Amino acid sequence: MTEGDGAPLALAEAVRLAREALDGGEPMVSLAVIDSRGDGAPPPGTRMAVWADRHRGTLGDPRLDAQAIAFAREALVPGARLGTREISAGGVVAEVYAEPHHAPPELVIVGAGHIARPLCRIGALLGFRVTVLDDRPDFATRERFPEAEVVRRADFSDPFAGVSISPRTHLVLVTRGHKYDFEALRDVLRRPQRPAYIGMVGSRRRTRAALEQLAREGLDAERIAAVRAPVGLDVHAETPEEIAVAIAAEMVLLRRGGTGRPLRETERVWERWVAPRGESRNPDEGAP
Template identity: 35%
Template sequence: MGGGDTQATPVFDRVGDLLDAEEPFALVTIIEGPGTGSKLVVRPTGVADPAFEGTLGDPGLDRVAIRDARGELAAGRSGVRHYGEHGEAREETVVVFVESFAVPPRMLVFGAVDFTGALVRVAKVLGYRVTVCDAREVFATSRRFPTADEVVVDWPHRLLERVGENLGERDAVCVLTHDDKFDVPAVISALDTQVGYIGVMGSRRTHANRLVRLREAGVDEAGLARLRSPLGLDIGARTPEETAVSIVAEIIALRTGRSTRALSDSDGPIHG
């Protein structure tokens, strides 16, 4: 970190390195009680490089804090917990803050079309790790999508065969190909994953035709009900950028379970 006068910050440097590498971890800090300011950097269960670093000043306290931090990290939650000085439950001598740094959510965008670039940019603003995938190598280039984390030249269903098992509730698949050849196998493969959002672009007519083809391919009603097709909220979007906003707004609303009315037309808590 530069000059000789600079204060060494080894824990913070480690935090920065893990953030740069997009590795999951939890940062545990005593915020009230003996040892205020003491820290632990905790990796998820099963990671041992090392499994944790630092100490809260007591082995018993470290043990329960590490256990609880892993639980919070797995749930993607950050918050305050109370313990006794040696980690006793139901005591409140020590207050710790567990800050979870989960892996960024992933978005897979299938189809290197006009709308793709705008969706990649908007998804990056929201913190997604974005992969663009299209089988046509003239279109799927990093030069066309400079903000994408990854541009893959392949059939979408083959990409999903490789990465599908890692997709979860927080992740999204957006099928923008609106071409039968690509989107039917892509949708079928996406339905085989636990991905939280599957959006498929297309006009009402494209959508109706696609439903027929998906049913012919054996997709059941429960599968079809998972699809957001046509994707996006009805905000009258016309440009690629407006469409991208309508898509990510739908993803957010689906995650939070909120109505998509204007706040000015509703009441109740805004942030709750």
């Protein structure tokens, strides 16, 4: 492992490193002292930058550094919350604050039609950086997709030219024709980098035909099996807005985990706690 050189980390440099992570670089944690006491204690504002395999900056004592680094790396775990911790060594006590910096997930929508518009809005609300691609100049416009980070006219013979595909990418294929969806799907499955999510619209018949063709062409079976096609959760969606909600729900399910079942069924509050007693549980009793 590569570790830091023990030099102090200036605020400007800490901000630059955080910005690099937010812009798509390696996830990192900014760690800062917010209070301290004891002889030789690091003053408030002392900073470190911590990655999975290295760090920059120091709190002035290797023992404090080791505790701070361990705390910061806990914050690198997906879903970790911001927080503080008190660390100590040699009579010095410091309260440190850890803030993780991850680039936001990306949503690339191929096709700018009736499903793409509500999906772009929902994706932006969920914190995705949204890119919309279409080969029609009247459709790939900022006016149609004001929430998107990027709106680009694309050539569907090379749909992802100039578009970065990474493990943060959630790719949804909703072009005006199944032929374009299939060609875009084939293109991305041939790339070495795997997106976090690939979804493609289409009927059961068209989906089967597309996946069978990809298998005949020798594409990796595991990667084909990971394609979400037909795309979205089964909520009997009919309108473009409902279909967009079903797609977004599936992306959240993949990111966060869960069953996709109604919470009413998984929690069963009525059956477990109310119905057996014939009345509501006394609030003072609490719930197991």
